[in-house]
Amino acid sequence: MAPFLLKRIFHGVAVLWVVATLTFVLLRLTPGGPFDRERKLPPQVVANLEAKYHLDESFFKQYLRYLTGVVRGDLGPSYKYLDRGVNDIVRDTLPTSALLGALAIAFALAVSIPAGLFAAYCRGSWIDRWLMISASIGISMPHFILGAVLIWALALQLNWFHAARWDALSSAVLPTITLGAAPAAYLSALLRSSLIETLGEDFIRTARAKGITEAGVLFKHAFSQSLIPMLTVMGPLTATLLTGSFVVEYVFAIPGMGRFFITAVTDRDYPLIMGVTLIYTALLVSANLIVDLLYGIVDPRIRSQ
Amino acid sequence: MTTATTQHRNFRRFDALAGAGAVFIMIVLLSGFAVPWISPYGSGELREDNLLAGPSWTHPMGTDALGRDLLTRVLYGARVSMTVGIGTALIALIIGTTYGLVSGFKGGHIDDFMMRLVDIFYGLPDMLIFILLSLLFGKSIGGLLVALGLVTWVRFARITRGQVLQAKEFVYVEGARAMGAPRRRILMRHILPNILGPILVTLTFSIPAAILAESTLSFIGLGINDPYSGWGTSWGTLAQDGWRAMRAYPHIIFFPAAAIVLTILAFNTVGNALRDLLDPRTR
Numbered sequence: 359m360a361p362f363l364l365k366r367i368f369h370g371v372a373v374l375w376v377v378a379t380l381t382f383v384l385l386r387l388t389p390g391g392p393f394d395r396e397r398k399l400p401p402q403v404v405a406n407l408e409a410k411y412h413l414d415e416s417f418f419k420q421y422l423r424y425l426t427g428v429v430r431g432d433l434g435p436s437y438k439y440l441d442r443g444v445n446d447i448v449r450d451t452l453p454t455s456a457l458l459g460a461l462a463i464a465f466a467l468a469v470s471i472p473a474g475l476f477a478a479y480c481r482g483s484w485i486d487r488w489l490m491i492s493a494s495i496g497i498s499m500p501h502f503i504l505g506a507v508l509i510w511a512l513a514l515q516l517n518w519f520h521a522a523r524w525d526a527l528s529s530a531v532l533p534t535i536t537l538g539a540a541p542a543a544y545l546s547a548l549l550r551s552s553l554i555e556t557l558g559e560d561f562i563r564t565a566r567a568k569g570i571t572e573a574g575v576l577f578k579h580a581f582s583q584s585l586i587p588m589l590t591v592m593g594p595l596t597a598t599l600l601t602g603s604f605v606v607e608y609v610f611a612i613p614g615m616g617r618f619f620i621t622a623v624t625d626r627d628y629p630l631i632m633g634v635t636l637i638y639t640a641l642l643v644s645a646n647l648i649v650d651l652l653y654g655i656v657d658p659r660i661r662s663q
Numbered sequence: 664m665t666t667a668t669t670q671h672r673n674f675r676r677f678d679a680l681a682g683a684g685a686v687f688i689m690i691v692l693l694s695g696f697a698v699p700w701i702s703p704y705g706s707g708e709l710r711e712d713n714l715l716a717g718p719s720w721t722h723p724m725g726t727d728a729l730g731r732d733l734l735t736r737v738l739y740g741a742r743v744s745m746t747v748g749i750g751t752a753l754i755a756l757i758i759g760t761t762y763g764l765v766s767g768f769k770g771g772h773i774d775d776f777m778m779r780l781v782d783i784f785y786g787l788p789d790m791l792i793f794i795l796l797s798l799l800f801g802k803s804i805g806g807l808l809v810a811l812g813l814v815t816w817v818r819f820a821r822i823t824r825g826q827v828l829q830a831k832e833f834v835y836v837e838g839a840r841a842m843g844a845p846r847r848r849i850l851m852r853h854i855l856p857n858i859l860g861p862i863l864v865t866l867t868f869s870i871p872a873a874i875l876a877e878s879t880l881s882f883i884g885l886g887i888n889d890p891y892s893g894w895g896t897s898w899g900t901l902a903q904d905g906w907r908a909m910r911a912y913p914h915i916i917f918f919p920a921a922a923i924v925l926t927i928l929a930f931n932t933v934g935n936a937l938r939d940l941l942d943p944r945t946r
């Protein structure tokens with residue numbers, strides 16, 4: 359277990375390094391500088407700014423300075439928010455985004471497990487068909503449109519929720535549904551097809567022959583087999599959730615990291631863009647690591663390898 | 664238990680859905696590219712006496728805040744979305760398939776290295792890379808096409824490589840090799856034609872993915888932003904215009920949003936049907 363863990367951690371650090379390097383190069387290649395304004399700044403001001411942020415140093419020196427900073431846990435200053443460093447911004451906004459992501463995953467699992475089991479149980483019936491049609495609509499629905507529909511119907515027409523506030527638990531309901539709907543739809547379709555595939559296996563026939571009811575076969579024998587494919591997509595799903603969080607935070611005006619990322623791109627706040635990109639990558643790498651560890655728990659065969 | 668007849672009926676039902684999807688795609692495609700000739704209004708024609716009008720006979724989708732006919736704008740948007748979707752898919756197809764063919768066919772260390780690179784890209788959130796790349800390539804349609812293509816190709820690379828690895832083991836490929844066929848011929852004549860199915864399915868699914876990404880980027884203001892282009896305004900930008908006026912004039916966001924959802928849904932249904940058709944195991 360320990361060598362496996364070490365190898366995976368090393369791999370994760372390598373991914374972070376590659377992403378940091380690529381992003382750094384990309385941002386330096388980008389036409390236009392962070393201090394370009396509609397009205398040109400006096401050359402002396404630009405020179406002072408560049409000296410302050412070490413932009414006058416050679417490319418390689420800047421790169422080394424940034425990397426050593428990251429290793430020490432310092433993501434650098436923000437060009438836009440003069441009183442706050444990137445670390446402060448991440449500390450303030452990451453918990454909000456993480457909460458939203460966790461709620462969305464919980465929502466997706468709470469919807470998809472019953473829906474998938476139910477669709478598999480009455481496969482071929484109209485219930486199954488309607489569940490799967492709604493799943494494909496859920497997969498096709500962009501976050502911003504689902505968010506707009508929910509706001510229009512539940513906030514503006516029925517007044518059940520506030521359109522854009524982030525202060526109480528109730529203000530998390532609409533963003534959670536918006537972010538969690540696509541994963542919920544995807545997971546239910548996956549669970550259903552994996553259950554139906556498992557139902558054709560020999561051990562299911564044996565279980566049926568022993569006289570176990572159809573529901574018992576499904577819940578006890580087939581469901582545990584479907585956990586592996588569910589786990590496999592959890593890694594990519596985390597990536598989808600991160601992506602979705604940009605848009606959902608934008609639509610619902612939630613003060614999370616995604617919204618800061620979008621404004622950082624518009625403001626060309628390079629250290630903030632870099633910092634948020636690295637945090638996202640680190641989150642993704644850890645999510646994949648956790649999924650790998652969970653494999654070992656769910657499937658003993660993998661543990662022994 | 665599903666019997667053969669209900670399975671058959673299910674298949675035909677989905678076939679009808681896919682057919683409807685294909686027809687819808689054709690209509691959007693044709694009307695999107697024919698709009699300069701079929702619409703009585705110009706895409707930027709302002710009418711100050713008719714601002715924010717609801718749907719009517721003369722303006723089936725109403726007009727926007729500047730009095731422009733919304734149906735005309737949505738159709739111009741169709742041209743943008745279809746160009747982005749199909750263009751991205753084709754760019755990704757060319758890069759990804761070539762990469763996957765080489766990686767799978769060469770095997771060994773080259774394959775290991777090439778796939779390590781793909782894995783890094785594959786794992787990262789698409790939208791993150793789009794946004795970073797769009798900084799570099801600018802906010803025109805061309806720039807966005809390149810940015811989207813550079814993200815989407817990894818899917819083709821992975822699928823193609825996996826298929827090549829399988830196809831390499833087929834008896835007829837072994838036979839061709841035994842008869843001394845050159846490697847290029849084996850690759851192009853014996854392997855490629857047999858793996859076209861999964862590649863076609865990937866192609867069908869990457870078009871709606873690109874349309875979704877483009878409209879989302881445009882909605883949050885990081886997508887196509889080229890006000891002087893006569894090519895049209897993205898559905899995402901139209902939806903953004905409507906979003907700001909949603910409380911009082913919901914029709915302005917409704918129509919572009921419906922266009923996005925229906926188009927993506929249509930492509931996904933066609934993709935599902937194609938996948939079932941080409942791979943009977945998933946039926």
